[in-house]
């Protein structure tokens with residue numbers, strides 16, 4: 724029913740279906756829908772996998788949900804990761820929820836990441852809560868230039884405790900690190916300390932420059948793969964160690980240029 728429809732966000736809906744199919748063929752990613760209702764999600768996903776299944780054969784699918792206050796950069800992070808594009812200029816808030824798929828390969832295993840982009844605005848909270856439960860991982864974002872978005876992380880973590888599975892993998896991301904130092908109001912150490920307090924992984928990102936964007940999703944995928952294979956019980960994969968190694972590697976590469 725029309726009144727039950729949750730209109731999707733902006734620019735993302737501009738692609739035509741044929742363009743989406745082309746994108747699937749070229750990039751191995753799934754198409755987007757133009758509207759989502761709670762009741763049609765399952766059938767739409769089934770239709771998509773029926774339509775595009777042979778083009779996106781993967782070994783595993785993981786569901787990742789992005790959370791955080793409105794304006795912290797959730798949609799931009801997803802678009803940077805999937806399409807390597809950045810939406811600058813006018814900010815148009817997400818309405819409801821939307822998702823995109825991206826297939827990545829980790830040590831020879833094809834993993835489909837189904838990434839759900841939620842609206843940060845309070846009025847959509849009851850809609851988005853429904854998507855926490857079966858999420859394998861949650862990316863929780865704040866904006867390093869917005870103290871309130873950081874202070875609200877505790878409230879987000881409380882909601883996660885209430886609505887998500889007990890063993891969900893959580894990663895805290897401080898986004899917009901490309902902004903000038905004078906604009907930054909949340910220090911990296913503050914993010915690290917909060918993440919340590921809640922025993923979650925942490926890194927800083929920029930959806931604008933792409934800093935650590937791929938790494939955030941790859942680290943999550945590796946952690947989920949390790950969990951899936953039962954490795955995490957033996958503590959053989961430590962996501963925060965992996966992040967540290969990878970960021971150090973990147974820093975060293977930059978040093979030698």
Ligand SMILES: Nc1nc2c(ncn2[C@@H]2O[C@H](COP(=O)(O)OP(=O)(O)OP(=O)(O)O)[C@@H](O)[C@H]2O)c(=O)[nH]1
Nearest residue numbers: 793794795796797798799814816817843899930931
């Ligand atoms: N400088 C900078 N701006 C960013 C970055 N990420 C997002 N933005 C800007 O921040 C604004 C909000 O970005 P969105 O991705 O739409 O935010 P959101 O978290 O999806 O917001 P909701 O949809 O309301 O939940 C936009 O104007 C973006 O251009 C970043 O890494 N750096």
